[in-house]
Amino acid sequence: MKKVIIIEDYCIACYNCEVACVATHSRSQDPVKSYKREGLRGKTNAVVEVESPLAFSSMCRHCKHPWCMDACISGAIQRLDNGIVYLDEERCVGCWGCVVGCPYGAAHPNLAGKDKHAFKCDLCIKRLDAGLNPACVEACPNNALLYDETIEEREEVHK
Amino acid sequence: MSKSEYVIVGSNVAAVGAIDGIRKHDKKSSILTISFESLGSYSKAMLAEYIEGANAQWLEFRGKDYFKKMGVDCLFGRKVTGLDSDKSILTTDNGEEISYKKLLLGVGGVPFKPVIKGAEGKELVFTFTDLLDAEKIREALPRFNSAVVIGAGFTGTEIAYTLNKLNKKVTVVELGDRVLVKALDPRSSEIAQSLMHGEGIEFYLNDTVEEISGNKEITGVSLKSGKVIPCQAVITAIGVIPNGELIKNTPVKFDRGLDVDDYMCTNVPNVYGAGDVVKALDITDGLKRSLPLWPLAFQQGLVAGKNMAGGRYPYAGGLPINSLKFLKVPILSAGITTPPDASYEVIYVSDPKGTFYRSLVLKEGRLKGFVTIGEIDGAGVLTGLIRNKIDISGIKTKLLNKKKVGLMQMPREWRNRIFTRRDETDYHD
Numbered sequence: 001m002k003k004v005i006i007i008e009d010y011c012i013a014c015y016n017c018e019v020a021c022v023a024t025h026s027r028s029q030d031p032v033k034s035y036k037r038e039g040l041r042g043k044t045n046a047v048v049e050v051e052s053p054l055a056f057s058s059m060c061r062h063c064k065h066p067w068c069m070d071a072c073i074s075g076a077i078q079r080l081d082n083g084i085v086y087l088d089e090e091r092c093v094g095c096w097g098c099v100v101g102c103p104y105g106a107a108h109p110n111l112a113g114k115d116k117h118a119f120k121c122d123l124c125i126k127r128l129d130a131g132l133n134p135a136c137v138e139a140c141p142n143n144a145l146l147y148d149e150t151i152e153e154r155e156e157v158h159k
Numbered sequence: 160m161s162k163s164e165y166v167i168v169g170s171n172v173a174a175v176g177a178i179d180g181i182r183k184h185d186k187k188s189s190i191l192t193i194s195f196e197s198l199g200s201y202s203k204a205m206l207a208e209y210i211e212g213a214n215a216q217w218l219e220f221r222g223k224d225y226f227k228k229m230g231v232d233c234l235f236g237r238k239v240t241g242l243d244s245d246k247s248i249l250t251t252d253n254g255e256e257i258s259y260k261k262l263l264l265g266v267g268g269v270p271f272k273p274v275i276k277g278a279e280g281k282e283l284v285f286t287f288t289d290l291l292d293a294e295k296i297r298e299a300l301p302r303f304n305s306a307v308v309i310g311a312g313f314t315g316t317e318i319a320y321t322l323n324k325l326n327k328k329v330t331v332v333e334l335g336d337r338v339l340v341k342a343l344d345p346r347s348s349e350i351a352q353s354l355m356h357g358e359g360i361e362f363y364l365n366d367t368v369e370e371i372s373g374n375k376e377i378t379g380v381s382l383k384s385g386k387v388i389p390c391q392a393v394i395t396a397i398g399v400i401p402n403g404e405l406i407k408n409t410p411v412k413f414d415r416g417l418d419v420d421d422y423m424c425t426n427v428p429n430v431y432g433a434g435d436v437v438k439a440l441d442i443t444d445g446l447k448r449s450l451p452l453w454p455l456a457f458q459q460g461l462v463a464g465k466n467m468a469g470g471r472y473p474y475a476g477g478l479p480i481n482s483l484k485f486l487k488v489p490i491l492s493a494g495i496t497t498p499p500d501a502s503y504e505v506i507y508v509s510d511p512k513g514t515f516y517r518s519l520v521l522k523e524g525r526l527k528g529f530v531t532i533g534e535i536d537g538a539g540v541l542t543g544l545i546r547n548k549i550d551i552s553g554i555k556t557k558l559l560n561k562k563k564v565g566l567m568q569m570p571r572e573w574r575n576r577i578f579t580r581r582d583e584t585d586y587h588d
Contacts, residue, residue: 049567070457070458073204074220093205093484097453097454109535
């Protein structure tokens with residue numbers, strides 16, 4: 001399946017991916033409104049890490065065998081037929097099993113909001129259905145995020 | 160006599176893992192799951208939610224029609240009473256015989272119940288391990304205002320917290336000298352205890368309940384120290400022990416837990432085990448032990464199922480992980496949190512306000528366990544460091560930073576494998 005490939009050497013820490021992620025998962029679909037009015041600051045599935053000069057954005061790897069799903073006591077996390085590891089926030093009881101289970105730190109606790117639940121990348125499932133790329137990939141100005149197959153040939157590209 | 164290719168005793172998370180595993184390799188053969196419980200597969204980890212008023216259907220973590228969807232026959236509300244492993248036949252409590260080709264024992268654990276004087280014949284004495292227990296407690300809620308919980312482990316503190324939330328006066332009595340001894344180190348135990356105390360829960364440590372007084376109705380308990388606590392209900396939550404009932408007088412090896420090999424098979428071919436009943440590999444120290452935890456039960460079930468269906472997948476091992484989900488300040492831990500001997504190194508950081516604490520337990524430069532309180536985002540990266548046995552001696556102090564633990568701290572080469580191509584999760588198809 002296609003996933004978001006992360007190329008850390010290309011990341012310029014512009015945070016466009018975070019803004020795009022928040023906006024696309026908001027009601028308004030608008031970056032300014034989603035931060036200002038919807039209180040979604042920090043609720044991004046793509047997270048930029050910076051320790052200058054190194055920077056990268058990371059998000060769920062949509063594992064074949066997801067550790068987060070094994071740990072999910074409510075059934076909120078399921079692997080869909082298309083391979084997307086999906087977290088249904090409505091079903092989540094906020095046990096943080098996925099938070100402690102995911103070796104990539106890609107399942108996040110929503111501690112700021114009043115609803116106690118975890119959240120994670122859904123690979124922009126709605127955008128994919130509409131034939132678009134994930135929002136973070138679309139927003140990345142330097143091809144540090146690509147939507148592509150995770151094939152062994154990538155190793156050569158990366159070298 | 161009915162026949163089934165695969166028979167699974169138990170219907171909870173280990174069974175679900177096994178069904179998933181079997182069906183990855185074998186889409187057709189018959190699977191039968193038998194459980195004494197009437198509600199098929201439900202989340203035992205969500206029983207507190209049930210007591211608080213959640214609908215029982217809400218606990219069915221794979222949905223109501225999971226078994227049907229997977230083509231599994233169910234025999235619920237029926238207890239398996241006999242096992243003849245030579246003839247491959249099970250007997251149920253209504254005398255029915257069922258033959259199998261491959262058997263999975265996912266019979267779980269049974270609550271450890273201490274013998275307490277005066278416990279017999281009292282109505283409001285409970286355990287807290289399965290839905291039946293939770294139903295009894297929920298149904299009895301209007302009939303008590305105060306409760307004593309015996310045991311300050313994971314289930315004990317969870318039920319204490321839940322009852323306290325439901326406006327009961329709760330006192331916890333613990334034989335050990337601190338709370339959550341298995342999940343936390345002494346410093347974080349203290350933080351957890353003070354958090355719970357702040358919510359109104361009383362604790363008596365280094366003490367135990369000797370007698371429950373009253374006639375049919377409880378009036379109180381007396382402790383070993385001589386202290387008397389008035390209460391109307393008692394809940395014992397000391398922990399669960401592997402359930403060896405069914406395999407008594409069978410050749411299946413059981414010594415305080417079902418003995419299984421790397422493929423989750425017992426010493427009797429065609430008889431497998433998974434979940435709270437087994438002793439399986441703990442990767443933190445390489446020993447086999449009973450670790451009654453949700454994700455491990457699922458993974459063991461999955462591995463057992465794949466092997467039952469003809470695959471050959473070793474169990475990669477698990478490690479204890481804990482999440483104290485009920486607390487307002489989140490606490491997560493994994494692996495060895497209290498070092499057993501001086502060969503381990505402990506480093507920690509704690510915020511004087513008590514809202515942030517993190518401790519790391521290392522051995523020979525490798526992370527063996529951690530506790531993190533307050534800041535939990537990215538804690539799974541630490542779990543990954545334990546699983547991958549990565550040398551962290553150069554970065555250990557960075558991992559104590561209050562900010563989110565991230566992949567930034569991981570070796571570049573490891574990180575880029577994850578980022579660019581490889582799916583390094585276990586149990587590939």
